[in-house]
Amino acid sequence: MLFLIFSFSIMRPDTLVPIAATDPLAQLFNQYLKGLSCTDSLFTPRLSMRECRRRFQAGKPSPTARRPMTEYARVFYELTVLHQSLHDLHACVAGAVTLLEDFFTTYQGDLHRYATENRRASLQRYQSPESIESEDAAAEADEFGEDDADSLTYYTLQHELGEFFCGPENDINGEYIGSSSSEDFAFYTRIVATQADHTLHKHQAAMKRIFPTRYRTGPNGEREPLPLGEQLEEDLNADIRNARVANAFNHVLTTCSAAAELYTHLDPDVVDDYRLLLEGLQLILHTTA
């Protein structure tokens, strides 16, 4: 099956595209996604329309495909969900950190100043061009009471942070900080942790009942067989590396739930609460395997 896939002249790019960012969290998520590449290759559709229709109509598994098409479709759908989840979660963490860092540097941690300036900027952005040109625009804004708590409700730091967190009132579908827990990813995390059991040479060993020789590139560029001891060591290291990715990933999701909890319960007027939140989110953004 794998051989067939790789022999195609045209290949659809895989579903799990890495995150284009350089921070440690993006690297961790990309390592996680890479660990699922085998599952990805198996379930990303590469059939012709004709074959696809035939298999869906047949309903039951064909000799070449061991699973019914509905299951292929479900796993592909789930991989799409997973792909979007990781991309969105990363964007939320990075976005919240940028917003909070900006609050502590540009606005020096002044909540009131943040809200008033944010309101003014936002009004200017969405004003019609005519009213910006009019000279009394600023005066008008003052007349409407810029400072009272009511008109600032939608411009506070707490409100702005809301778009990154899954709160009780955030009922829009999709992945935000705190939406999912590590158990929701458990099935795929297990695949990532145990991926070394499914490498090509292990399958060869199982099928042919021999231990195939592996090679490495020597100092002069020539291929030399890897001694058995080093093969075992290499496998062991791969297992440890993958287990660490899985653990770090679980840790990120647990910390995300905690951060969401922190956000829900923070006192909107206490600057220290925001600082605590920022520290927590920075830790998440810098998690490495």
Next chain:
Amino acid sequence: MRYHILQRLDAEDNLALLFNAYMKPLFMLEQTVLPRESMREFRNLLNSAAGLSPTEEAAQRLQWAPPRLYQLCVLDNSLTDLHKHIHWALKALTKFFAEYEGDLKRYAIETRLKVIDEFGSDDETDWEETGILDEEGEPEWKVVYKDDEASLQRYSLHNDLAQHFAAPDTMGERIGTSKAGDFAYFSDVVARATSFNPLKMLRDFTGKDLPVYHPNDEGQMIPESLGDEVERELNEDLRNESIVNYFHLVLNEAQKTAAHYHACQTSKDFRLLLTQLEQLRDVCFF
């Protein structure tokens, strides 16, 4: 970043325009089948569809969305691959007539020399010494010229084109793989796209009269009259129907082209194949 399944073809030829026009009404369908769930919401969906007390809503969503997402992805692959294969085959054939002047034997002889020189050959009779020594004093080798049928078989034009045409036991979309009937579900969506208009759904849903505004000659926005709307929709219906018809025509012609390819023997046959492929690329629609 939002994930997309359907991607418009980045080309200007008529075939690409037709495929893009076919895909356009399907972007609405794509929006309804693309996952919006978080990982937890999807777990919950699975559990409520298969758990102790399955809910109909969850079961319906799972029965509806994943197969369509999968098929939509197959559709996108199919259109992209079919378009590419037609262009690659055209390129190979155009080169054959331009560089080799339609000489099948010369093509095979020269291709063989080029391929073996680049990728090597295990057959010892394919190599001979040039009689010249290189810088290290070792004899230089070159590929032996051969023009017998058996040695050239693997390097024929027919063989080089095989990867672009449907044949038994091939996977993926090639010229002539899928028939119009295989696209029936999507063609139906395209042909009836006007009735899936989001504005109309909103009207049915709210029970309100929501007018469409168009600018008039003076640039003022005026509401569209019922008569204009009926006429516009009729035109859209006709256009969508015509797109589907031409799309099916292309698929049928691709079948014939593939059949013709398998029967190609002489240079004249390949010239006809080139013409057929050009007609596919330059399909004139509406």
